[in-house]
Amino acid sequence: MAKQSIFGRISQLVRANINALLDEAEDPEKMLDQMVRDYTNSIADAEAAIAETIGNLRLLEDDHKEDVRAADEWGQKALAASRKADEFRTAGNTVDADKFDNLAKVALSRQISAENEARSAEPQLAAQTEVVDKLKSGLNGMKEKLVQLQNKRSELVARSKTAAAQQQVHDAVKSIDILDPTSDLGRFEDKIRREEAKVRGQAELAASTLDAQFNELDDLGELTEVDARLAALKAGGAQGAIGG
Structure with missing residues (x-):
């Protein structure tokens, strides 16, 4: 959804700008330059949106790592408490043994909670990672299209100038025909x-x-x-x- 919303919004903006330019097109060079600027700005907007999406992914990754680390720590604490309880039970101190077994149970409960948190975040992490990869690919595609647009702009501007020059020559020849004095000799x-x-x-x-x-x-x-x-x-x- 994030990929679709980001590029959907940008593509709508780009299409709106292009349609406005075509409606008001007078100078092809100015129109093409504006298209390049608009598309460059759209890429900047996409980069900002994608950077935010990547930032959210990194936060999720940090939280997942924290849950995994917490689960490991609580597991270690549960093991330590269990061993301590065994020591007290071997020494005949059942009161302290039960106390440390209870601590081990608390630690195991928290370990399970942390593991559940980490496990529940994994599908979201996978989906968000896929989205970010597609966004990066889409952004690279936009940058490639920008290069194509810039190259096409140069080609179209050159063709436009050539056409304008040919039109000037045509108009000049036409004016020469109109002003040709030999055309009045018969009269x-x-x-x-x-x-x-x-x-x-x-x-x-x-x-x-x-x-x-x-x-x-x-x-x-x-x-x-x-x-x-x-x-x-x-x-x-x-x-x-x-x-x-």
Whole structure:
């Protein structure tokens, strides 16, 4: 129960901290560093709890040793009192013999009580020793996982930085594509072509107007010549009339 309660409480704390970090994760490096700190603190909490459990086990061991020692001492006292009683009984002193036999019985009673105490503590000692061994093993496992977490943290931070650098390169390339001046050349060229066409249209219009002006001059020339010939005809006709 002690093992389950200690590591159960710590595992719940660790899971709660990790869930909180994941919910608020913005900077992967900071999140991983906090995870390492939280797990390190959890190991410290586990060490303190396990140290207390080991201390309780050592107290039980001390009490057991004291009961075993007391049982041995009372056994020795019972033996000494019994031998003393035998000596008095051999000497014919039954009063003192009975007195020391009674003392031997008291010593044996206390020996039995101490033995019972020691015997009743042995299952608890065995169970507590097993718990402590498992706690120590669990603590060593936590420390190994901390090393794995620290190594994984370094790997993930490196991968995160690489991904961020690649994203920066991608964004830079994307911005270069957006700002690429050659992408606007087609629009500029189309604008220039329209201006050139406009100039050609103006030139063509100007040329057609000039042709019309020359045509008017030609027409005027023809009319002038007609008038001149008509005048000549008139003049020639008049001369003929006079001469006749």
